[in-house]
Amino acid sequence: MNKNTKNFVFTIILAYVLSLYLPWWSVMLAALISGFLIPLKKGAVFFIPFIAIALLWIVQSYMLSSANDFILAKKIATLLMLDGNSTLLLLVAGVVGGLAAGVSGILGKQISTLSK
């Protein structure tokens, strides 16, 4: 398994476990820890945790929402001016989670560089 894959899998698992006990920013913590323990290079520093958490959030949200026929997702998508499109809302959620994770991944990497 290369480092990217390792970081990716570890971030998802850690984020999932932490989210059971901590608020939403558990994904930032997870990405920070993986970025520190499994430092990546260049764009991957940001994009691997970004994709990991975006995926996690989209899948989790999709599962919760599809079980209820997207009733609320459509309304929230209207509220956030996404034209009532629940798929778009899932993508936005993914981007938000991914962004939080991505910047945390960068921070994790910098801490690891600093501590060397």
Next chain:
Amino acid sequence: MKQLKFGLSLVLAITTFYVLNTKLGSLPPLGKFLSPSQGVWQNEITESASNSEINIKGLSAPVIVKYDEHLIPHIFAENKKDLYKAQGYITAQHRLWQMEFQTHAAAGRLSEIVGEDALNYDRTERRRGMVYGAEQKLKNWEKDQEVIDYVDAYADGVNQYINSLSPGEYPVEYKLLDYAPEQWTRKKTALLLMYMTKMLAGGDSDLEYTNFLKKYGKERFDLLYPDFFDVNDPVIPAETDWSFMENATQTPIPDSEMPLDYVKETIEKPHPDNGSNNWAVSPDKSYSGNAILANDPHLGLNLPSIWYAMQLTTPEQNTYGVSLPGAVGIIIGFNEHIAWGMTNATRDVIDWYKIEFEDKTNSNYKYDNAWKATTKRVEEIKIRGKETFLDTVTYTHHGPVTYDANFKGNGEKVGYAMRWTGHLGGQNQRTLLDLNTSKNYDDYKNAIKNFLAPAQNVIFASTEGDIALWIQGKFPNKWKGQGKFLMDGSNPEHDWQGYIPQEYNAHTKNPERGFVSSANQHPVDESYPYYVFNDGYETYRNRVINDFFRSKDKFDIQDFKDLHNNNFNLQASELLPYMIPVVEKAELSSDEQNMLNEIKSWKYNNDIDEVGPTIWQIWYDTLAELTWDEIENDSIALDYPFKYQTAYLLKNNPNDKFMDIVETPEIETANDLFVIAFKDAVVKLNTLKTNKGTINWKEAKATYIGHLLQSLPAFSRHDLPIGGYSGIVNATSQNHGPSWRMIVEMTSPPTALGVYPGGQSGNPGSKFYDDLVDTWAAGKYLKLNFMQDKNQNDGVIFSQTLNPSNE
């Protein structure tokens, strides 16, 4: 370099966290809001369809809750304390955000949640003494241990639910506005009842009338705002014999001056259409020989609905109906023996007194030729993201000085104080609980005795075959004309001199005509021995209802349904025959001629697929604006005359000075106004047609049910296919109308139908959020499943068991 990179990435991470964790403007904190573990996805739930068990502290025995297919809970408890604890828990489970939001609104605490925009609203609520009134209520309740026990049991139930929640489980509105629920208290229940009191008895026009009187004089006032209209079909039948009130004496008129002040701006009033219909027929007039009762309270149409339906059962009682989330018991409903309903009595229970302060500290005011000390209440209004606002409200023996130098007043040393029965406290919660368990007319009569405000026309029917209606509230015994206008707060003779004795409140039991009814019209005719001021009485719905019950001998359930859904526009039917012939003689364009032909063929029914109601309403509204242009365009606060009187004057005083449009050089008469208004209306109708593609009543009226929070479109329902209008028995206007429709036949046990425009769940993510809306709009009802046995599973979709626990 390393350090710099680290520093930059730290700043980036912190900034991202801050932005995603903070509410920015109207945007919720997006990280929190969209996270699957904590955000809105957790609210994407329709209430569970599987049975569950919950541990509740302080129960004496298990409580069984059965949910029917509309999520209406049927609660079976072993005693009342358990029952009301369960009511609190179950209500909070479905309506927590609404319960808290409404009491925040009552307490003038919205700025805490939504920020500075609500400050003016909050100050108004504080200055009308809403919190003071709730405290007065609590003082009374605390004298009645049983009531306090139930109110506390309810609060404990709510709190056990709140305490069981993680932030991820909070209702979605908390997440949207980024705040958390606080603990429920008995004071919040008192505040909720103040919220209702204000909604129903919080309006008056005294200051507007004073402005009018000062400007136009008494003769003009009496013409535009008469005490009685030339038609009157009162709540209590006109033939009622008042001779039993042998000790009734109306307060004599004092010989004194009234202050005549101009007030530029008055405080916000409740919706003028807040009212209702109720009626009941006696066994003789009923198809089955059982009395039948109906009620439909007209209120603002909101989601979550103001009502929450439930059945409350102990071995001693079995009550079904609608509750107000936050209040204990059923408010409108029935049990095995009786059914009851409410409409607003619309009596003048707010008066205003001019206060002269000794100096600008407002510490003393003139009373009976001496200086009397005031008390002060410092209202702390927390504002989201801003410093707390402190508002000092001065209190006199009349009540709070709402208007003063700091708030919409007339400069220093002058104030206007409010005298309101809403501040008297009372035992409303006791009345409601006693009605829940009443078994016959005497129980009902005793139950309502201590109900002070908001005064209600409380209708009653029993399995024993009695029907009755009491106009119940605490009513000041006024001198003729007292409280129409601003009074002199320094003159003891201007104080309320006493109250009408409760047993002299107008009422009727088993009247000869075989039915009782009310629709916010005049309570009595002129023979009633006390002074009753016309506080804007309804003059149309009542006549349609009473004429209907006079029209034949027997009535069945279908008749009741038809009457709820009756769209006959009596006002149009009385005025249009005067207007159309005038316009027919005028020179019209082909467009105008077409519109005229359309309305000529209209049968006065405000049905959804008609264009007649649209043409009529726009024509009439334009006409009213032109008639009352003097009032519309004045810089001081004035009220439009009543709808009925407007029509009366157009027909009977067509050359009155008010008919003239001030800004034109010509002198207009009513006939001129009919034509000008019609031509204006056609222009507006054409615009409407261009914008909406049709002028059908459904699209023109565009009825909607708005979410309680500024009608957020995403959580609201729009363009509902329902007819009617304000002043019609089906009183559905754009955002106001029948908020609960109930029909109960007094079989043993009673058989009932009911529906409300909403759904049991307050969660916009639930299919039960608005599942009753379409049924309601279609004029249909749910068959209410009045369960007689807790082991019944017929029509039950799932159940919850609340088990006693000690932890």
